[in-house]
Amino acid sequence: MIRYLGFIIAAMAVILPGQTLALDAPVGRVLLVVSGKVEHTNVGNEAHFDKAMLEALAQHETASRTPWYDGVVRFSGPLGRAVLDAAGANGEHLRVSALNDYAATIPVSDFEAYDVILAMQANGKTLRIRDHGPLFVIYPFDTHPELLNEEILVRSVWQVNRIEIE
Numbered sequence: 709m710i711r712y713l714g715f716i717i718a719a720m721a722v723i724l725p726g727q728t729l730a731l732d733a734p735v736g737r738v739l740l741v742v743s744g745k746v747e748h749t750n751v752g753n754e755a756h757f758d759k760a761m762l763e764a765l766a767q768h769e770t771a772s773r774t775p776w777y778d779g780v781v782r783f784s785g786p787l788g789r790a791v792l793d794a795a796g797a798n799g800e801h802l803r804v805s806a807l808n809d810y811a812a813t814i815p816v817s818d819f820e821a822y823d824v825i826l827a828m829q830a831n832g833k834t835l836r837i838r839d840h841g842p843l844f845v846i847y848p849f850d851t852h853p854e855l856l857n858e859e860i861l862v863r864s865v866w867q868v869n870r871i872e873i874e
Contacts, residue, residue, distance in 0.1 A: 731794065734758035739842045740791070740826070744803075744873035747796030755795035759828070762843075766790040768825050772850035775861065776840065783827035783846045788819035791826060791871070799873035804845060806867040807837065813874075814845070814863045822855070823848050826868060840866035 731750035736758035743754040750756055765786035773780055792802075797816070805811040818824055827844040828835060835841025844866040847855045 731755055732761070734761060736760060740869060740871065742791065742795040742797070742871045742873065745797065745799040746873055747798060748794065762786050762826070762828060765794055768823050770823065770825060770846060770848045770850055772848070774849060777830070781830050782832070783825060783830055785825045785828040785843065788824040788826055792816065792819060797873045801874040803872040803874055804865045804868055805870040806865050807869050808867060810865065812863045812865050818863070822852060837867060843868035
């Protein structure tokens with residue numbers, strides 16, 4: 709019986725290789741909407757993520773000095789590339805937008821080359837809107853000091869609520 713079940717699963721993988729995978733529907737308040745060139749959706753043609761969904765993705769922590777905080781801060785949250793993978797992103801650029809409509813374009817290659825996170829916490833505390841939350845694009849400035857430049861700082865969007873894959 710187990711051997712036949714394995715055969716059926718393998719056959720379905722061959723028969724349905726191009727099928728789009730759907731994400732689970734968010735249960736809590738949606739923190740992030742990923743749209744554009746995405747394959748895994750859960751609301752129309754978009755991928756909506758609540759806090760629990762983001763916390764279920766591969767997490768990372770980076771400790772760094774930034775222009776926005778005094779001293780070294782420990783930021784934690786899902787890796788940017790984990791969010792892109794979960795949404796089945798298929799593009800070259802990200803248009804990352806904030807609650808106040810500020811937006812920056814980030815090459816997908818940044819998320820692949822570096823451990824860029826969508827920080828949800830700073831020093832163990834949840835980022836609130838007044839603290840640059842709910843999500844803050846944080847580059848690993850501590851391990852890659854060459855990233856601490858104007859071009860990358862512009863890409864470090866806070867109060868992120870939307871990513872469009874272009």
